Amino acid sequence: MMLIKGVRLYGEGDPVDILVRDGVIAEIGPWLDAASTQELTDVEVIDADGLVALPGFVDLHTHLREPGREDTETIATGSAAAALGGYTAVFAMANTDPVADNAVIVEHVWRRGREVGLVDVHPVGAVTVGLKGEKLAELGTMARSQANVRVFSDDGHCVSDPLIMRRALEYTKALDGVIAQHAEEPRLTVGAQAHEGERAARLGLAGWPAAAEESIVARDCLLAKQTGARLHVCHVSTAGTVDVLRWAKERGTKVSAEVTPHHLLLTDERLATYDPVNKVNPPLRTESDVQVLREALAEGIVDCIATDHAPHAPQDKDCEWSAARPGMLGLQTALSIVVETLVRPGLLDWRGVARVMSEKPAEIAGLPDQGRPLAVGEPATLVLVDPQARWTVRGTELASIAGNTPFEGMELPGVVRTTMLRGRVTVSEGKVQS
Ligand SMILES: NC(=O)N[C@@H](CC(=O)O)C(=O)O
Ligand SMILES: [Zn+2]
Numbered sequence: 026m027m028l029i030k031g032v033r034l035y036g037e038g039d040p041v042d043i044l045v046r047d048g049v050i051a052e053i054g055p056w057l058d059a060a061s062t063q064e065l066t067d068v069e070v071i072d073a074d075g076l077v078a079l080p081g082f083v084d085l086h087t088h089l090r091e092p093g094r095e096d097t098e099t100i101a102t103g104s105a106a107a108a109l110g111g112y113t114a115v116f117a118m119a120n121t122d123p124v125a126d127n128a129v130i131v132e133h134v135w136r137r138g139r140e141v142g143l144v145d146v147h148p149v150g151a152v153t154v155g156l157k158g159e160k161l162a163e164l165g166t167m168a169r170s171q172a173n174v175r176v177f178s179d180d181g182h183c184v185s186d187p188l189i190m191r192r193a194l195e196y197t198k199a200l201d202g203v204i205a206q207h208a209e210e211p212r213l214t215v216g217a218q219a220h221e222g223e224r225a226a227r228l229g230l231a232g233w234p235a236a237a238e239e240s241i242v243a244r245d246c247l248l249a250k251q252t253g254a255r256l257h258v259c260h261v262s263t264a265g266t267v268d269v270l271r272w273a274k275e276r277g278t279k280v281s282a283e284v285t286p287h288h289l290l291l292t293d294e295r296l297a298t299y300d301p302v303n304k305v306n307p308p309l310r311t312e313s314d315v316q317v318l319r320e321a322l323a324e325g326i327v328d329c330i331a332t333d334h335a336p337h338a339p340q341d342k343d344c345e346w347s348a349a350r351p352g353m354l355g356l357q358t359a360l361s362i363v364v365e366t367l368v369r370p371g372l373l374d375w376r377g378v379a380r381v382m383s384e385k386p387a388e389i390a391g392l393p394d395q396g397r398p399l400a401v402g403e404p405a406t407l408v409l410v411d412p413q414a415r416w417t418v419r420g421t422e423l424a425s426i427a428g429n430t431p432f433e434g435m436e437l438p439g440v441v442r443t444t445m446l447r448g449r450v451t452v453s454e455g456k457v458q459s
């Protein structure tokens with residue numbers, strides 16, 4: 026049994042105590058004092074004075090690199106990074122080696138996640154065999170496997186053939202799943218290295234036009250509307266995509282979208298140093314894109330935050346710009362970037378943080394026991410955040426094996442103190458409890 030003392034639910038109202046019994050929130054009350062808890066033996070008390078309680082975060086977009094690149098991240102190290110970031114569930118992308126395009130691989134990832142036990146690891150199934158975009162993978166077999174796959178994605182690649190995309194949407198509709206699309210028209214991004222615009226031109230980097238993203242999002246929204254299937258747009262990066270999403274939602278399309286913390290804070294101004302730590306797909310865009318993305322998230326046109334946590338080895342990152350792999354770490358810095366870019370400027374309150382980091386992603390993925398309200402009878406799957414504290418990001422101190430964080434050296438607001446998964450403390454005082 027556990028007693029969380031003096032915490033503010035969603036950062037609202039007066040502090041309360043939360044009694045956790047058998048993995049469930051058993052009581053919430055103003056000062057469950059000694060008298061009412063005296064007869065309870067074995068009560069572990071967590072002093073949460075000044076902290077904010079939120080439902081555990083859910084990341085729809087994580088790269089865990091196992092199997093295949095365990096030199097950069099494993100299910101164990103990625104789970105630790107997730108728990109430290111306040112996450113209680115993550116979706117592990119399919120672009121592993123071998124690709125997660127069949128029941129054997131997704132069950133392996135699912136089982137390994139359970140063994141580690143720090144967060145619920147849900148494998149994402151590939152849409153096409155080998156992420157090649159040519160032939161549909163066995164979506165039904167993955168859905169019916171122990172891993173119970175409902176989110177399918179070729180992330181890293183775009184399902185660019187419209188006929189394959191249409192079929193995939195039809196199949197996932199029948200499976201009650203969703204396709205998460207990496208929206209990139211490959212014919213428009215051949216050799217692309219940076220956001221197409223003035224800065225890329227000046228730096229001599231081949232451009233990735235906004236239309237490469239927006240044209241696929243528009244096409245997919247039309248296909249989703251026509252098939253009645255659910256579409257999720259990965260890592261939205263441009264203001265134009267927000268316009269397309271607004272239009273599609275207004276006409277009743279079942280479309281949801283995510284934005285990454287790095288696209289909410291960083292711009293292509295960063296590229297001036299040619300430091301590949303800033304190289305990512307889709308590329309960092311402009312100040313006005315960043316502003317529009319922040320507002321779209323606050324308004325709900327963009328539904329949620331997803332990290333696109335993408336660990337890479339030093340030899341794949343510390344090299345010349347054009348040879349470096351795209352991607353950045355995100356799990357342990359996500360909350361702080363959300364506080365910095367949305368909470369502090371007044372675009373989102375803590376209720377809103379719960380919505381974009383927990384409730385919405387759980388709903389999009391169809392998870393019944395994540396993103397639940399902090400209420401009696403609900404699972405004790407939650408995070409305690411210190412809203413006042415600040416910390417300095419050091420890549421070498423993060424739990425990931427790789428250290429490719431673009432936020433190196435930044436002092437950021439918001440510290441995760443405790444993470445709890447169904448009553449089990451996975452992180453305490455900022456330390457993983459294994
Ligand atoms: N975001 C990235 O730049 N890289 C991702 C793939 C992806 O999300 O497209 C990766 O797997 O490294
Ligand atoms: Zn992607």
Ligand SMILES: [Zn+2]
Binds near residue numbers: 335
């Ligand atoms: Zn990704």
